[in-house]
Amino acid sequence: MSQEREALPLSLLNDYFYCPRRAALKVVEGWRSANEHTERGDIVHEHSDLAGYEVVKGVMLLRALPVFSERLGLSGKCDIVEAEFRSASNVKFEISNLKSLKPVEFKVGCRREFENDDAQLCAQALCLEEMFNVSVPRGAVFHAQSKRRRDVEFNAALRGRTEQAVTELRAFLPQSEMSDLRFEIPKLPPARYIAGRCEECSLFEICLPKATGADNRAERLTRELFQI
Numbered sequence: 001m002s003q004e005r006e007a008l009p010l011s012l013l014n015d016y017f018y019c020p021r022r023a024a025l026k027v028v029e030g031w032r033s034a035n036e037h038t039e040r041g042d043i044v045h046e047h048s049d050l051a052g053y054e055v056v057k058g059v060m061l062l063r064a065l066p067v068f069s070e071r072l073g074l075s076g077k078c079d080i081v082e083a084e085f086r087s088a089s090n091v092k093f094e095i096s097n098l099k100s101l102k103p104v105e106f107k108v109g110c111r112r113e114f115e116n117d118d119a120q121l122c123a124q125a126l127c128l129e130e131m132f133n134v135s136v137p138r139g140a141v142f143h144a145q146s147k148r149r150r151d152v153e154f155n156a157a158l159r160g161r162t163e164q165a166v167t168e169l170r171a172f173l174p175q176s177e178m179s180d181l182r183f184e185i186p187k188l189p190p191a192r193y194i195a196g197r198c199e200e201c202s203l204f205e206i207c208l209p210k211a212t213g214a215d216n217r218a219e220r221l222t223r224e225l226f227q228i
């Protein structure tokens with residue numbers, strides 16, 4: 001019996017580059033705990049959650065555009081996609097008239113460069129290219145706090161890292177054997193406490209990286225006791 005591949009949410013790429021264990025916890029356990037950072041992020045996203053479009057200086061701004069990639073098994077939504085057309089006097093969304101597409105992602109905080117934001121944006125570009133058969137060479141991250149925009153180029157290295165991350169994320173999905181209802185749950189990546197990063201993680205209380213991390217005290221003592 002053929003099994004349909006489950007589409008991974010685009011936002012998981014952001015989690016994966018932040019910390020693979022965080023992404024795995026969300027995939028395997030379905031855990032998502034709101035903290036101040038995710039709540040602020042949700043508020044920033046609110047205004048871009050209303051689907052629609054407007055035209056500004058000959059550029060169409062598409063809000064909350066659903067996107068997907070069958071090739072990669074991804075789906076999600078772009079906050080904003082800027083669409084430019086070959087004929088500036090004919091600003092209608094027709095694929096034959098499409099010149100370029102540029103995804104723009106809204107983020108909380110000041111203008112800073114994060115690989116996780118860039119990979120999430122790159123995955124959006126890969127979806128847009130597959131859906132509209134148009135090249136998407138760059139996008140932008142808009143930082144709400146500083147109200148500044150940072151351009152991101154989707155070069156070969158970023159595309160490669162993004163696709164590799166999708167493959168690794170997919171390996172976290174529980175492999176099911178529907179015939180006898182046995183599920184094989186993949187092993188979670190070990191916690192690795194990093195000061196600053198872990199305190200800002202909304203899964204901190206669930207993950208307990210200081211207690212469960214590979215170099216946690218209990219494990220060290222056990223190794224010393226049994227000389228392993």
Ligand code: SF4
Nearest residue numbers: 019022192198201207
């Ligand atoms: S608390 Fe730290 S180690 Fe645990 S999931 Fe979050 S970022 Fe990763």
